[in-house]
């Protein structure tokens with residue numbers, strides 16, 4: 318029997334669909350109606366308020382959204398191309414002059430999308446742009462960027478051979494740590510970048526990047542020194558042979574500048590990555 322949708326719920330749904338479209342998500346699949354109706358009988362007000370929440374908590378949203386929910390693996394516009402360069406261009410277009418989180422009005426000069434080789438096997442992901450990155454529009458270009466370049470060189474690679482991005486794409490004021498909501502709003506675009514590039518290995522630089530990518534709250538001591546199977550949440554690669562990357566965690570170069578004694582530990586992490594990628598580089602400590 319057809320169900321009547323109240324104008325309020327209809328408006329909430331339209332807002333939510335617009336939000337997903339802005340993220341580049343267009344295709345939706347219908348959820349089992351019996352499950353939806355069983356949930357609907359529990360607390361309809363809760364469901365409406367969840368729909369109004371621009372970024373609901375993942376666990377709560379999955380449990381309580383009553384109508385067609387977005388698929389776990391949505392189809393984005395770039396799913397129609399096999400060319401990572403074209404795919405990244407589409408993702409950048411979808412990002413636009415982004416105003417999705419408060420950082421757009423807190424002094425950013427420009428969006429820092431990402432840089433490097435879209436066909437690389439190795440991706441580095443940091444936390445957020447700093448002052449130099451904000452000015453130049455490129456991630457890791459200041460002193461920390463110089464150290465990252467040295468780390469990449471020590472692995473036997475050039476900066477142009479890898480891809481570098483951040484969890485969030487606008488500089489937080491005074492370089493403060495990004496808020497969880499900012500990370501959750503911005504990271505779907507990073508997920509799409511990862512799915513488009515299909516790297517074999519991702520290196521998370523620092524605790525914020527690692528915790529955000531892995532959705533865990535662990536210390537660096539626990540996060541480092543092991544591999545994680547990483548699947549970009551909510552983004553799908555157009556290559557059926559690529560479903561995940563291996564992810565390793567190391568220190569952020571800015572932290573290594575403050576505490577150079579940890580460079581040896583970072584070098585151990587990079588050697589683990591080199592082994593995985595079959596890189597035989599001049600085994601020198603990055604300076």
Ligand code: SF4
Pocket residue numbers: 412415416417418419420421428485486487499502503
């Ligand atoms: S940080 Fe990301 S979500 Fe926030 S305004 Fe910048 S690009 Fe948009």
